[in-house]
Amino acid sequence: MAPYTIRVFGDPVLKQRATEIDNIDGALVRLADDMLETMYDAPGLGLAAPQVGVQKRLFVYDIDDEPRALINPVITESSGEWSYLEGCLSVPNLHWEIVRPKEILITGYDLDGNEVSLEADELLARLFQHELDHLDGVLLLQHLEPDQQKEARRILRQRALGLPVDPPPSERAGAL
Numbered sequence: 001m002a003p004y005t006i007r008v009f010g011d012p013v014l015k016q017r018a019t020e021i022d023n024i025d026g027a028l029v030r031l032a033d034d035m036l037e038t039m040y041d042a043p044g045l046g047l048a049a050p051q052v053g054v055q056k057r058l059f060v061y062d063i064d065d066e067p068r069a070l071i072n073p074v075i076t077e078s079s080g081e082w083s084y085l086e087g088c089l090s091v092p093n094l095h096w097e098i099v100r101p102k103e104i105l106i107t108g109y110d111l112d113g114n115e116v117s118l119e120a121d122e123l124l125a126r127l128f129q130h131e132l133d134h135l136d137g138v139l140l141l142q143h144l145e146p147d148q149q150k151e152a153r154r155i156l157r158q159r160a161l162g163l164p165v166d167p168p169p170s171e172r173a174g175a176l
């Protein structure tokens with residue numbers, strides 16, 4: 001069983017900006033390990049601390065069987081555009097075409113306290129941007145067009161009330 005429950009749309013913790021981390025210690029390393037276990041159990045590619053109710057600027061990720069954590073991340077450069085069918089563990093089973101920068105340069109710290117600078121493109125760049133959004137209190141829904149936001153909120157309200165939900169257009173169209 002996963003050590004944490006992933007917070008979902010409607011939880012106020014997801015709308016708050018996480019605080020900077022000043023001290024990397026054993027408790028933070030344990031948090032990252034528990035977050036990775038929770039992420040794998042979900043399953044997901046990345047997980048930000050606010051998604052498990054911890055208001056710290058930390059996210060974990062694994063897209064190449066090398067689990068990592070990034071502390072106090074900052075995107076310092078971005079370029080291009082890339083559209084991708086994006087989902088979120090905090091907005092389960094819903095996906096939308098979202099346009100984000102294709103390439104980014106992100107800096108932060110690893111769990112050993114070393115400063116890292118990572119160049120990323122396409123899926124890894126998207127993952128970093130998505131998790132950084134969580135650290136800033138931004139949910140995937142905020143990247144949608146107004147009509148898409150309205151439809152998403154309708155579906156999420158119906159789910160919260162336990163009502164049957166028609167699949168969103170992206171799922172009806174056979175989205176991957």
